[in-house]
Amino acid sequence: xxxxxxxxxxxxxxxxxxxxxxxxxxxxxxxxxxxxxxxxxxxxxxxxxxxxxxxxxxxxxxxxxxxxxxxxxxxxxxxxxxxxxxxxxxxxxxxxxxxxxxxxxxxxxxxxxxxxxxxxxxxxxxxxxxxxxxxxxxxxxxxxxxxxxxxxxxxxxxxxxxxxxxxxxxxxxxxxxxxxxxxxxxxxxxxxxxxxxxxxxxxxxxxxxxxxxxxxxxxxxxxxxxxxxxxxxxxxxxxxxxxxxxxxxxxxxxxxxxxxxxxxxxxxxxxxxxxxxxxxxxxxxxxxxxxxxxxxxxxxxxxxxxxxxxxxxxxxxxxxxxxxxxxxxxxxxxxxxxxxxxxxxxxxxxxxxxxxxxxxxxxxxxxxxxxxxxxxxxx
Numbered sequence: 001x002x003x004x005x006x007x008x009x010x011x012x013x014x015x016x017x018x019x020x021x022x023x024x025x026x027x028x029x030x031x032x033x034x035x036x037x038x039x040x041x042x043x044x045x046x047x048x049x050x051x052x053x054x055x056x057x058x059x060x061x062x063x064x065x066x067x068x069x070x071x072x073x074x075x076x077x078x079x080x081x082x083x084x085x086x087x088x089x090x091x092x093x094x095x096x097x098x099x100x101x102x103x104x105x106x107x108x109x110x111x112x113x114x115x116x117x118x119x120x121x122x123x124x125x126x127x128x129x130x131x132x133x134x135x136x137x138x139x140x141x142x143x144x145x146x147x148x149x150x151x152x153x154x155x156x157x158x159x160x161x162x163x164x165x166x167x168x169x170x171x172x173x174x175x176x177x178x179x180x181x182x183x184x185x186x187x188x189x190x191x192x193x194x195x196x197x198x199x200x201x202x203x204x205x206x207x208x209x210x211x212x213x214x215x216x217x218x219x220x221x222x223x224x225x226x227x228x229x230x231x232x233x234x235x236x237x238x239x240x241x242x243x244x245x246x247x248x249x250x251x252x253x254x255x256x257x258x259x260x261x262x263x264x265x266x267x268x269x270x271x272x273x274x275x276x277x278x279x280x281x282x283x284x285x286x287x288x289x290x291x292x293x294x295x296x297x298x299x300x301x302x303x304x305x306x307x308x309x310x311x312x313x314x315x316x317x318x319x320x321x322x323x324x325x326x327x328x329x330x331x332x333x334x335x336x337x338x339x340x341x342x343x344x345x346x347x348x349x350x351x352x353x354x355x356x357x358x359x360x361x362x363x364x365x366x367x368x369x370x371x372x373x374x375x376x377x378x379x
Contacts, residue, residue: 011042022190097122135295166296169316200282213284218250224290231339309355327362
């Protein structure tokens, strides 16, 4: 039985984390021995989704800031003065690998950029090294974490046996930067189609007006939920009747709540974090992806699987999933673009049926068996 290690810096709620769970669960079902090592925090809502056969290890190196360290901590190298992304610069890949990884594996996967890549680089020469790249933003500052220079970081990425990108756009950008120095391929994110459909049918919520839904981490600089509220306010002032649901939590939740309250938007509901977001997607009429940037857009694929019409900003991942507008309604990456997209569905109710049918057609593309076969080929 082939042994697979997946290293991740955290398992809190997010698209990348849910993707990891889907990959790990799919591999154990195929007969692989899978270990997931997490180096910092986690969320039971995510870790609870891991298959019982996945060996999950939350292994935090017992480092202490120097003010709280004893002489034993200094002797055993368990003292750090700076956060992880800086602390790891002071240690070799071999040292870090010995600290975090306690066993030998056939394949080790760095599921995040930066210092996880450095840790896996310290593995045995007989172990296959794989790096999973999730977003174009991580091709920039994120890739240098754990290294003293961009050149040093780039040389390590070139050491990897396989680079996996979650979209063709990311693969294009990666090749533009590294040329033919790396073995690169694109593999779409895995979706647990069966569970999505099952959970989507639970407890359908009745709605009176046309309802738009947004799902994800409330981070306005990334997800842009505040732009949807601004667009919604403009449409409501023009006399349109509709509802907006926001499902998720994050650093800007209070800011979004303040925006809703200040503008007296009683037609907006902030549901917060929900264990089953699929019933909200399935109960709404139209799904909105308002991201400023998005490497893939897992929730866009999930909305299509549920047959929901999708309005999305024209950013790389969602645009690729929607085949540049063939299977969803792409809009300019701006508040005005989102306003016009929402207005189109409010004015032309026939668009809902049209894009519902397109969503169902596209859903076949997310067959998990096809994607698992691609993953097995690179292990």
